[in-house]
Amino acid sequence: MILNRLTACFTNAKVMKKILLTTFALVCFAFNSILCRLALHTGEADAAGFTVIRLVSGTTVLAIIYFFFGDKTSDVKRGNWFSAFFLFAYAICFSFAYINLTTATGALILFGSVQMTMIIFALINGERPRILEWLGLIFALGGLIYLVFPGLSAPPLLSSILMCFAGISWGFYTLRGKGSTNPLGDTSGNFLRAVPMVLIVSIPFFAQINLSNKGILLAILSGAIASGLGYSVWYAALKFHTATRAAILQLSVPIIAAIGGILFLSEEIKIRLLIATILILGGIALTVKKG
Helix, strand or coil, rough: CCHHHHHHHHHHHHHHHHHHHHHHHHHHHHHHHHHHHHHHCCCCCCCHHHHHHHHHHHHHHHHHHHHHHHCCCCCCCCCCCCHHHHHHHHHHHHHHHHCCCCCCHHHHHHHHHHHHHHHHHHCCCCCCCCCCCCCCCCHHHHHHHHCCCCCCCCHHHHHHHHHHHHHHHHHHHHHCCCCCCCCHHHHHHHHHHHHHHHHHHHHHHHHEEEEEEEEHHHHHHHHHHHHHHHHHHHHHHHHHHCCCHHHHHCCCCHHHHHHHHHHCCCCCHHHHHHHHHHHHHHHHHHHHHCC
């Protein structure tokens, strides 16, 4: 009896840890869209400047946290250049795409691309989703299409392509993180390597850098909290999910971002958002059932 109770407590603690880590990471992903859109839409920051501050502040905070709390006795490599490149490609394409995309539309294109990248990779590598995961995918995609299709004009092509590239890059970054046994160290190393990349790419835009105090603050919040901490937590959460489930779970981000757009950008709330929320969250519930 005692052994059974201890086992149940351990199982419940593991499940709760999975839920908390995953939820925190997904909310951080959504706030990256909200913070970036806030900075660019109001003219508080330009895309290049926002990205530089975002990655530099993320690197700084991660370095401090790693110095005090990181497992420095581990011989695990602290990030690598390939993962850093995908992080950099995601961040720079993300910022420039949001110049002309709304919060919800950008998040939809981003995580739709993430999802397709991860699912195709999983299928190529022999992973076979369960029936419930396929059903969840159908419901979630249906909810996303319902959310953005009625009443929304087609987004600008160039911005859409940039956001697609951001999503593909983030998909590969996520896939590379599934094997991480040192999430904080790997994320810190990836951010550190991504900084020189974004500085080099931003050189042509230095003359156009436009950063107000509010813009800098928004970029720091995006880099230090939503990106640095959020990505470390996401790397830690990935070990609880298959590639397919990790992809589908991220479909909740556009919903969170859309709600954030309503609260912080005064976007209009409509009944379709509520219906889409039910479809997407219901689809996600199917994918994680008994998972």
